[in-house]
Amino acid sequence: MSFRTGALLGLAFFLAGCGGGGSSSSGKHRVGLVFDLGGRGDKSFNDSAYEGVARAAKELGIEFDYIEPGDGADREAALRQLASSKDELIFGVGFLFTDDIALVAKDFPNKKFGCIDFAVNPNSKMPDNLVALKFREHEGSFLVGAIAGLVSKTNAVGFVGGMDIPLIHKFEAGFAAGAKAVNPKVKVLTGYAGVTGEAFKNPAKGKAISYSQIGQGADVIFHASGTTGLGVFEAAREKKIFAIGVDADQFSEAPGFILTSMLKRGDVAVYKTIEALLTGRFKSGVQEFGLAEGGVGYVYDANNKSLIPEAVVKRVEELKAKIVKGEIKVPAS
Amino acid sequence: MSGQWRKLGVQAGASVAAVAAAFAIGAVLMLLIGVNPGLVYARLFEGVVLNPYGVAQIFFKSTPLIFTGLAVALGFQAGLFNIGAEGQMLVGAFCAALAGFGLSMPAFLHVPVCLAAAFLGGMIWAAIPGALKIKTGAHEVITTIMMNFIAMALTSYFVVSRFHEPETVHTAAVAVTARLPRLEAFSSFFHGSPANATFFVALLACGVVSWLLWKMPLGYELRALGLSPAAAETAGIPVDRRALLAFAISGGLAGLAGTSFVLGYKHYFEDGFSAGAGFLGIAVALLGQNSPLGVVIAAFLFGGLSHGSLVINALVPKEIIEVLQALVIILVVVANQVSKRWAR
Structure with missing residues (x-):
């Protein structure tokens, strides 16, 4: 009995002890983040977005909090939770937030919202306090295409797409344009894993397409296909050719065979949006992040330094500068 | 009849005590990872029970x-x-x-x-x-x-x-x-x-x-x-x-x-x-x-x-709540068994 009384008393004590406490009121700007289902530690999109707010906390002196929803029904609740707190700007990480964040933004007109990869619907107007953070994936793809075109010894490179949709066509178009820009003789082979969402999680199909492309001479293959790409890496390892990763640095998936990865920098989009808020330049609508904004890029570090000749990097950096200046227009389709 | 009510009362009391004990153990865990449990429980109470949206969420x-x-x-x-x-x-x-x-x-x-x-x-x-x-x-x-x-x-x-x-x-x-x-x-x-x-x-x-x-x-x-x-x-x-x-x-x-x-x-x-x-x-x-x-x-x-x-x-990491849920279940099961003996 005494233990129970003690436990209850202890609880009451804790509750009383912090009555006024709550959250700190240091006058700092506050930002909230709601993760996609993968949550922190996914080594991809969620972690990248987290890096963005963490960097803003360090360099811009903001405070932030975040929520990792347990299931799909929690996304809206999590957004509302943060919107009704002291947070001024709330991010949703991933296109799955599209419906929820548009709805919550309308209910909290005094707060700002940002959604990575928001699926813009041309038929419905976006709320004025919501920014859709999109990426010019074709620009990053152009650079890895150029690397592929320069590194290829067979003058044939491959592209493996997941689902056959406009979003993935952007990767293909950029990649092909980049390869041809540096190597007019190059042949670009393309294949898609399917026309449904399943096409993003079908490694067997990815491997089959890669084998067929390797059979036609390809010695560098770029994928934009989710986990279907794991099959591409598998084929690269077996046939000793190069693969190029996507979204995050995928070097560790097949060390020695991943030439580079096309990066989509969620952290940059998040950081820049916070910066815009602090300096009063927050803009709603669609914000695109390309090479000029540092929103896309490619990996060149200690891991893959030995795989890419320095002359290639030099050439690619020149191309990058031209794209940033607008001298090269990368096709998106 | 009064015996039945007494049994119910003892059981309900045991369940409440078990939930309270689970929260107390949860508080110890929070202290161990360096978080002030008072702050956490206050936020929990405020966000779930005192806030209309929180109450509505309980219904949902x-x-x-x-x-x-x-x-x-x-x-x-x-x-x-x-x-x-x-x-x-x-x-x-x-x-x-x-x-x-x-x-x-x-x-x-x-x-x-x-x-x-x-x-x-x-x-x-x-x-x-x-x-x-x-x-x-x-x-x-x-x-x-x-x-x-x-x-x-x-x-x-x-x-x-x-x-x-x-x-x-x-x-x-x-x-x-x-x-x-x-x-x-x-x-x-x-x-x-x-x-x-x-x-x-x-x-x-x-x-x-x-x-x-x-x-x-x-x-x-x-x-x-x-x-x-x-x-x-x-x-x-x-x-x-x-x-x-x-x-x-x-x-x-x-x-x-x-x-x-x-x-x-x-x-x-x-x-x-x-x-x-x-x-x-x-x-x-x-x-x-x-x-x-x-x-x-x-x-x-x-x-x-x-x-x-x-x-x-x-x-706190959301895993804490998962630990709390599991503790509630374990302690309620224990409390039920114990209270059955008392109620006799």
Whole structure:
């Protein structure tokens, strides 16, 4: 009995002890983040977005909090939770937030919202306090295409797409344009894993397409296909050719065979949006992040330094500068 | 009579004490990871109980848990371990969505038809392990768990590859006639909350199950089966048929759990829409001592904790709430056993 009384008393004590406490009121700007289902530690999109707010906390002196929803029904609740707190700007990480964040933004007109990869619907107007953070994936793809075109010894490179949709066509178009820009003789082979969402999680199909492309001479293959790409890496390892990763640095998936990865920098989009808020330049609508904004890029570090000749990097950096200046227009389709 | 009240009082007191003890242990854990538990619990209390949105969230979160808790409880009453509520919920929700966007009819028909489709879907999914048990003796714990995996894989495949809207992982929206209204339509207290009229369907289901179990001869037979199959058989109860029926009703109830999301909230079936409500239903039934009223109370507690994990997520890892839920279950089981001895 005494233990129970003690436990209850202890609880009451804790509750009383912090009555006024709550959250700190240091006058700092506050930002909230709601993760996609993968949550922190996914080594991809969620972690990248987290890096963005963490960097803003360090360099811009903001405070932030975040929520990792347990299931799909929690996304809206999590957004509302943060919107009704002291947070001024709330991010949703991933296109799955599209419906929820548009709805919550309308209910909290005094707060700002940002959604990575928001699926813009041309038929419905976006709320004025919501920014859709999109990426010019074709620009990053152009650079890895150029690397592929320069590194290829067979003058044939491959592209493996997941689902056959406009979003993935952007990767293909950029990649092909980049390869041809540096190597007019190059042949670009393309294949898609399917026309449904399943096409993003079908490694067997990815491997089959890669084998067929390797059979036609390809010695560098770029994928934009989710986990279907794991099959591409598998084929690269077996046939000793190069693969190029996507979204995050995928070097560790097949060390020695991943030439580079096309990066989509969620952290940059998040950081820049916070910066815009602090300096009063927050803009709603669609914000695109390309090479000029540092929103896309490619990996060149200690891991893959030995795989890419320095002359290639030099050439690619020149191309990058031209794209940033607008001298090269990368096709998106 | 007074003895019975005393027993109830002791049991309720024991449950409350167990929950308090779980929170106390949780506080120690928080201290160990260097977080002030006072701050966490204050935020939890403020965000879940003192805030209208938090209270509304308890209604929303508890709705599927009432269904799955009721499903498991009814199974237990008949001596069956239905661990398959998760799969039955998914199949039921998918059937409700199919009926919702695939059929067109007036609202007074469409809503009941969708609810019936959900019930039927869950029922069929539960009848398979039920039939396997009475025909071959295959233990339902194993078969229902496996049926969960099959349901998860199949619904995921169908929603991602066959019935999805472009660039989403959900089905088309159900027709307007198939939708249940949100509670905010009745009271501004619920503004912004996805809590919806499915909650009343859940309460109705509790009433019906109570009536069935304790007022109907059929319920008497089911409970007899739960107490002793051998005695029930001797008394002339068709044991196999009743067990199959218990499976079917239990599965049907679990099948309704997803309708809160499909008919009342998002109006479509989405991959991973309510991960774990089926499994949590087992804990809800346990905590609620397999009685419909107990299930409602336990569902409120777990619904509150579930929303609470969002509220305090910024302060502590959400795993803390999962530890708390598990502690609540363990300590309630212990407290129940101990209090039974006291109450004698």
